[in-house]
Amino acid sequence: MKAHRILQIAILLVGLIVASAYGAFGQELTIPDAQIQAGATDTLVLSLDNPAGITSASMEIGYDSSRVTVLDVLLGDDAPWTMFFNGLGSDEISVVMAGAEPATGSNFLKLVVSADSLGDTDIILNSLVWNEGSPAASWVNGTVTVFGLYGDVSGDGTLSPFDASLILQHLVGLSEIPTDQLFIADVSGDGTVSALDASLILQHLVGLIECLPVECEL
Ligand SMILES: [Ca+2]
Numbered sequence: 001m002k003a004h005r006i007l008q009i010a011i012l013l014v015g016l017i018v019a020s021a022y023g024a025f026g027q028e029l030t031i032p033d034a035q036i037q038a039g040a041t042d043t044l045v046l047s048l049d050n051p052a053g054i055t056s057a058s059m060e061i062g063y064d065s066s067r068v069t070v071l072d073v074l075l076g077d078d079a080p081w082t083m084f085f086n087g088l089g090s091d092e093i094s095v096v097m098a099g100a101e102p103a104t105g106s107n108f109l110k111l112v113v114s115a116d117s118l119g120d121t122d123i124i125l126n127s128l129v130w131n132e133g134s135p136a137a138s139w140v141n142g143t144v145t146v147f148g149l150y151g152d153v154s155g156d157g158t159l160s161p162f163d164a165s166l167i168l169q170h171l172v173g174l175s176e177i178p179t180d181q182l183f184i185a186d187v188s189g190d191g192t193v194s195a196l197d198a199s200l201i202l203q204h205l206v207g208l209i210e211c212l213p214v215e216c217e218l
Contacts, residue, residue, distance in 0.1 A: 026135070026136040026137060026138030027048065027049060027050050027051075027052075027053075027054060027130060027135050027136070027137065027138070028048070028049045028050075028137075028138045028139060028140065029046055029047070029048050029049075029059075029108065029125065029128060029137070029138075029139045029140070030046065030047050030048075030049070030139065030140040030142070031044065031046055031061075031111075031123050031124075031125070031139070031140065031141055031142030032044055032045065032046075032047070032142050033142050033143050033144070033145075034113075034142065034143075034144050034145070035144075035145045035147060035183055036068070036113065036114075036115035036144055036145070036146055036147075037115065037146075037147060037148070037149075037150070038115050038116065038117065038118055038146050038147065038148055039114075039115065039116075040114070040115055041071065041112060041113065041114045041115075042112075042113055042115070043074075043110050043111070043112050043113070044110065044111045044113055044123065044142065044144075045076065045107055045108075045109075045110050046076070046108050046109040046110070046111065047076075047106040047107065047108060048103060048106050048108040049106065051078070051079075051102040051103035051104070051105070051106070051108070052102055053102060053130075053131075053135055054102050054103070054130045054131060054135065055098060055099055055100065055101065055102055055131065056096075056097065056098035056099070056130070056131055057095070057096070057097050057098075057128070057129065057130055057131075058094075058095065058096045058097075058127075058128075058129050059094075059095050059125055059127060059128045059129070060092050060093070060094050060095075060125070060126040060127045060128075061092065061093045061095065061111070061123065061124070061125060061126070062091055062092045062123075062124050062125075062126045063091060063092075063121060063122070063123045063124070063144075064091065064121040064122075065089070065090065065091050066116070066117060067115075067116060067117050067119060067121035067144070067146060068113050068114065068115055068116060068121055068123075068144055068146065069089075069113070069114045069116055070088060070093055070111055070112070070113055071088070071112045071113065071114055072088075072111075072112040073085040073093060073095055073109070073110070073111060073112070074109070074110040074112065075097065075109065075110070076103065076107040076108040076109050076110055077105075077107040078103045078104045078105035078106060078107040078108065079097070079099065079103035079104075079107070079108050079109065080099065081097045081098055081099030081103075082097065082098055082099070083095065083096070083097035083098075083109075084096055084097075092126060095109070097109070111123070113144065115144065115146040116146065117146060118146050118147065118148055119145075119146055120143055120144070120145050120146075121143070121144050121146070122141055122142070122143050122144075123141060123142045123143070123144060124141040125139045125141060145180065147183075147184055149184075150184060150187050150212050150214050150215055151163050151164075151184065151185070151187045151197075151200075151201045151204075151212060152184065153166040153167060153170075153177055153181065153184060153185050154166060155181075159201060159204070159205065160205070161201075161202060161205060163201055164197075164198035164199075164201040164202050165198070166185075167185050167193060167195075167197050167198040167201070168195065168198050170185070170193065171193070171194070171195060171198075177193070185197055186214065187200050187201060187204075187212040187213065187214050187215075188200055188212075188213050188214065189213050189214035200212055200213065
């Protein structure tokens with residue numbers, strides 16, 4: 001290989017390393033997915049993959065206000081900055097925030113969200129700017145799934161022995177609970193769906209146990 005070709009490659013590699021260190025490929029903000037029971041409130045933590053070089057941000061966060069309500073916007077634990085927001089009650093919240101130094105970790109911003117009506121809704125960034133446009137910004141939008149009752153696998157709004165049957169049918173392969181609905185069947189809260197979950201639903205229905213374990217822990 002000729003010397004000037006080697007030099008070109010070396011310069012390119014150094015450029016790539018410097019560019020990635022300064023986030024030229026986009027420092028990414030991630031809105032997490034969440035499952036929230038209708039009527040309940042949860043806090044979504046927006047995480048920043050690499051806070052280096054970022055000392056201010058402006059963003060517009062959009063969502064379907066008929067499905068969820070953003071009750072409050074809070075600074076993340078790792079970003080002790082100054083922040084103002086506006087737009088609660090609308091479908092878009094504007095946030096501006098700034099600090100003298102970059103955040104110390106990935107916990108960047110929090111949305112306190114209440115779930116209102118059943119179904120999925122996306123929480124999306126309509127815009128995001130770091131500093132005055134550099135480093136480049138990229139982001140990952142999140143989805144909030146609003147569900148009704150734990151254990152109500154059929155989705156009819158009530159807990160019944162039939163829900164326990166659907167879990168047992170799922171376990172033996174006679175019918176299938178969609179993957180994104182499996183958390184509803186996990187009434188034991190142990191992270192898996194098993195015959196125990198069906199048993200707990202039946203025990204709860206006749207009052208042998210006061211609450212489903214996943215709800216007792218709430
Ligand atoms: Ca049901």
